[in-house]
Amino acid sequence: xxxxxxxxxxxxxxxxxxxxxxxxxxxxxxxxxxxxxxxxxxxxxxxxxxxxxxxxxxxxxxxxxxxxxxxxxxxxxxxxxxxxxxxxxxxxxxxxxxxxxxxxxxxxxxxxxxxxxxxxxxxxxxxxxxxxxxxxxxxxxxxxxxxxxxxxxxxxxxxxxxxxxxxxxxxxxxxxxxxxxxxxxxxxxxxxxxxxxxxxxxxxxxxxxxxxxxxxxxxxxxxxxxxxxxxxxxxxxxx
Amino acid sequence: xxxxxxxxxxxxxxxxxxxxxxxxxxxxxxxxxxxxxxxxxxxxxxxxxxxxxxxxxxxxxxxxxxxxxxxxxxxxxxxxxxxxxxxxxxxxxxxxxxxxxxxxxxxxxxxxxxxxxxxxxxxxxxxxxxxxxxxxxxxxxxxxxxxxxxxxxxxxxxxxxxxxxxxxxxxxxxxxxxxxxxxxxxxxx
Amino acid sequence: xxxxxxxxxxxxxxxxxxxxxxxxxxxxxxxxxxxxxxxxxxxxxxxxxxxxxxxxxxxxxxxxxxxxxxxxxxxxxxxxxxxxxxxxxxxxxxxxxxxxxxxxxxxxxxxxxxxxxxxxxxxxxxxxxxxxxxxxxxxxxxxxxxxxxxxxxxxxxxxxxxxxxxxxxxxxxxxxxxxxxxxxxxxxxxxxxxxxxxxxxxxxxxxxxxxxxxxxxxxxxxxxxxxxxxxxxxxxxxxxxxxxxxxxxxxxxxxxxxxxxxxxxxxxxxxxxxxxxxxxxxxxxxxxxxxxxxxxxxxxxxxxxxxxxxxxxxxxxxxxxxxxxxxxxxxxxxxxxxxxxxxxxxxxxxxxxxxxxxxxxxxxxxxxxxxxxxxxxxxxxxxxxxxxxxxxxxxxxxxxxxxxxxxxxxxxxxxxxxxxxxxxxxxxxxxxxxxxxxxxxxxxxxxxxxxxxxxxxxxxxxxxxxxxxxxxxxxxxxxxxxxxxxxxxxxxxxxxxxxxxxxxxxxxxxxxxxxxxxxxxxxxxxxxxxxxxxxxxxxxxxxxxxxxxx
Numbered sequence: 004x005x006x007x008x009x010x011x012x013x014x015x016x017x018x019x020x021x022x023x024x025x026x027x028x029x030x031x032x033x034x035x036x037x038x039x040x041x042x043x044x045x046x047x048x049x050x051x052x053x054x055x056x057x058x059x060x061x062x063x064x065x066x067x068x069x070x071x072x073x074x075x076x077x078x079x080x081x082x083x084x085x086x087x088x089x090x091x092x093x094x095x096x097x098x099x100x101x102x103x104x105x106x107x108x109x110x111x112x113x114x115x116x117x118x119x120x121x122x123x124x125x126x127x128x129x130x131x132x133x134x135x136x137x138x139x140x141x142x143x144x145x146x147x148x149x150x151x152x153x154x155x156x157x158x159x160x161x162x163x164x165x166x167x168x169x170x171x172x173x174x175x176x177x178x179x180x181x182x183x184x185x186x187x188x189x190x191x192x193x194x195x196x197x198x199x200x201x202x203x204x205x206x207x208x209x210x211x212x213x214x215x216x217x218x219x220x221x222x223x224x225x226x227x228x229x230x231x232x233x234x235x236x237x238x239x240x241x242x
Numbered sequence: 243x244x245x246x247x248x249x250x251x252x253x254x255x256x257x258x259x260x261x262x263x264x265x266x267x268x269x270x271x272x273x274x275x276x277x278x279x280x281x282x283x284x285x286x287x288x289x290x291x292x293x294x295x296x297x298x299x300x301x302x303x304x305x306x307x308x309x310x311x312x313x314x315x316x317x318x319x320x321x322x323x324x325x326x327x328x329x330x331x332x333x334x335x336x337x338x339x340x341x342x343x344x345x346x347x348x349x350x351x352x353x354x355x356x357x358x359x360x361x362x363x364x365x366x367x368x369x370x371x372x373x374x375x376x377x378x379x380x381x382x383x384x385x386x387x388x389x390x391x392x393x394x395x396x397x398x399x400x401x402x403x404x405x406x407x408x409x410x411x412x413x414x415x416x417x418x419x420x421x422x423x424x425x426x427x428x429x430x431x
Numbered sequence: 432x433x434x435x436x437x438x439x440x441x442x443x444x445x446x447x448x449x450x451x452x453x454x455x456x457x458x459x460x461x462x463x464x465x466x467x468x469x470x471x472x473x474x475x476x477x478x479x480x481x482x483x484x485x486x487x488x489x490x491x492x493x494x495x496x497x498x499x500x501x502x503x504x505x506x507x508x509x510x511x512x513x514x515x516x517x518x519x520x521x522x523x524x525x526x527x528x529x530x531x532x533x534x535x536x537x538x539x540x541x542x543x544x545x546x547x548x549x550x551x552x553x554x555x556x557x558x559x560x561x562x563x564x565x566x567x568x569x570x571x572x573x574x575x576x577x578x579x580x581x582x583x584x585x586x587x588x589x590x591x592x593x594x595x596x597x598x599x600x601x602x603x604x605x606x607x608x609x610x611x612x613x614x615x616x617x618x619x620x621x622x623x624x625x626x627x628x629x630x631x632x633x634x635x636x637x638x639x640x641x642x643x644x645x646x647x648x649x650x651x652x653x654x655x656x657x658x659x660x661x662x663x664x665x666x667x668x669x670x671x672x673x674x675x676x677x678x679x680x681x682x683x684x685x686x687x688x689x690x691x692x693x694x695x696x697x698x699x700x701x702x703x704x705x706x707x708x709x710x711x712x713x714x715x716x717x718x719x720x721x722x723x724x725x726x727x728x729x730x731x732x733x734x735x736x737x738x739x740x741x742x743x744x745x746x747x748x749x750x751x752x753x754x755x756x757x758x759x760x761x762x763x764x765x766x767x768x769x770x771x772x773x774x775x776x777x778x779x780x781x782x783x784x785x786x787x788x789x790x791x792x793x794x795x796x797x798x799x800x801x802x803x804x805x806x807x808x809x810x811x812x813x814x815x816x817x818x819x820x821x822x823x824x825x826x827x828x829x830x831x832x833x834x835x836x837x838x839x840x841x842x843x844x845x846x847x848x849x850x851x852x853x854x855x856x857x858x859x860x861x862x863x864x865x866x867x868x869x870x871x872x873x874x875x876x877x878x879x880x881x882x883x884x885x886x887x888x889x890x891x892x893x894x895x896x897x898x899x900x901x902x903x904x905x906x907x908x909x910x911x912x913x914x915x916x917x918x919x920x921x922x923x924x925x926x927x928x929x930x931x932x933x934x935x936x937x938x939x940x941x942x943x944x945x946x947x948x949x950x951x952x953x954x955x956x957x958x959x960x961x962x963x964x965x966x967x968x969x970x971x972x973x974x975x976x977x978x979x980x981x
Contacts, residue, residue: 048736050891050892051891065933070738098896128900155890171309173311174889176887176889177896185310194309284712315731319733319888320711320714339791339878340791379453379454380454381636382494383454
């Protein structure tokens, strides 16, 4: 396999000619934030978090979709880029409703982790707080549009790996939305195989398994009275 | 509700007698049922139905052998397609730069107020749809309004509202030297 | 064919050319043509006088326009011709009567609007009948295609383009010859040529006019490109809002195919080239080349990261040449008149002439073609006839939502790709909107940002979220609820979105803010600090912003 040499953060490294910049950077153990990228899926180049500076190029390059080239000089963590990444995270947090305290994914969320890592402690932009629905019609999974970052991982895994193409993106711009079938309740879509791959690849709490939300954890103590009254008094109290 | 059950319509989901499907079928055939022709087919459907009803999109998805979500995703990406029925009359206000500088937004506000309809919406009685568009390329005539397929140039809030009102009330359209766009030329043989 | 058409035209001692492009049709040009025809018939002059529906003449706000060509006399153009006036034209020119009604309708031959222009691409627009192939051929049409097929190799055609110095007219100004050579050399079984006619910039209608007025010129340019790069299939992507352009192109394609000028074995050579029309469906982002290709392939028009570039891997994986419609309009001129002739026009780095759509607060609006390097002053004050109502010039906006505003101190700068970029704007596809002191800059910036927000495809985060936030801040500025901190947030966002976005739409979306902040910062500050709009546009209601998010 032919190899190219490039400089990443002042260090001369080599990488296979077919690699992307992100591959080469991660090979060096450098942690570049990513969101829409996931090994095993096609690259989308949409979240822009993995942008790096390429010497001699007027533009920043999204490392996940940029092929390596001989003699490239890359910087992954300049002050400017770190600032941009923070701004991007802020924009994502402002875009929908990311209220970690009441989110099923709290503690295991990629967006939350990224925000913490990049030191995003507050969001300076207006929260847009769109009024978005939650789709719990599927027998096993729930889609909560409020937590979605539109990374498109679920669409890609559904199309590329499962082959069902139940999920796709509808609308455009800020009105983009992940849909199932004809924008129908997910549970009514016949093409969905309930494989759960989309849930597994979702970086946030936008897709999750039923039975894992805080409300579903609530214990029911009053059933005792219901049963006992029924047994003994033949009265069933509807509280 | 899109029950989307392929069994429900074991045929091809086409109501047998609806002649509006003919236009769609013609384009499907001309494009040899190529998936790449989705936009052309949707355009034909939009022209035949005035909007894209769900069953039509399902029909198209079946014919082109595409997933439903794919068709829906494409249909909602482009502004030209509408998933809701349009009003009997359609007022399109151009909001291109020249028209904007010519205060076309005041025309939108005036129509919106007068007929109680927001841009992009249709009045509850289904009479009037108010839409805005980005530049019709008639900047020399700014601000421009298209109503009843007539391009009206150098409009003001009052003149536009008057024209719409007279048409909605059943009076003859106020012709001001405007020409119907549709009849501009006979189709080539 | 050319000769027979010329002979046919010679039979008439007088030709009346009625402009039948969209703006003039809106002003009633078809009724005028009808009236003229009737008048000619009533006088029994059908054999002597011909009325022709042609393409655009330029000064669209003065329509309907009629040009009278009389044997042995200079052409006279009339503006604002109505059905009532039309018969007078006949009386004056056919019978030699004096008609005082026409005196103030005739456009003087030395009118600067025409005199200062240099028409290379639009040379035949307004004289040929766009619906008749013969009419185009009579003016030398398709001779360039014949010449290339007979006398040139693909390499020579590409090199001719390189020598001409032609640069892409879509906005970025990439050297056309270089692009052609890239596609020519790219390996691939099937190659494609795409003409980008998805002219989405509000206020720009150069491509539409060219496609409506001289469709065969575009087709011929595409065919030559197909020969040069080795493609046998072309697509012309027409913006959905241009039904007339699509109809005329379709007719033109059919005519050309029938005469063997398109299709298989063109002009008895071994060269095959088909052209199909693809209609856009209302998405500005489809003007971006990768999004446009997605749209041609029937998908959501979302841009795809480059590389691979379309020249290497485009439509269906094949090498694809994408040029703007106007770029293709230049090809025939370069081939027939030679690269050296072409390169004589323009500046050192930007050759030829460029079409602009002049609109806004100038006296003469319309379509103009000027040599690159002309100053803004000449365009606004000579061709445009100055600002309407004698008000002061404030700024000219070029490049639409991807461009910026040029203030009065740069009126003397020659316009070319590089200077405009240096001034914080872009050449863009050629929209040029003139603003006077009644235009509020933050409000204009807000207008463009709203456009970009609506048109953002939603694929990449910075553009999707950034445009919304920038629009919000501008909304606060124009309603008086912004603070100086908002202004610095706005600037920060501008830079971030510009540098990190996926495609050209996002990268250039902040330009209107950026350039107005650069030249009119005091206006922004007046809005924020003093709650005062110097142009008197903004109402400081401080009502909460209405941004519908579904």
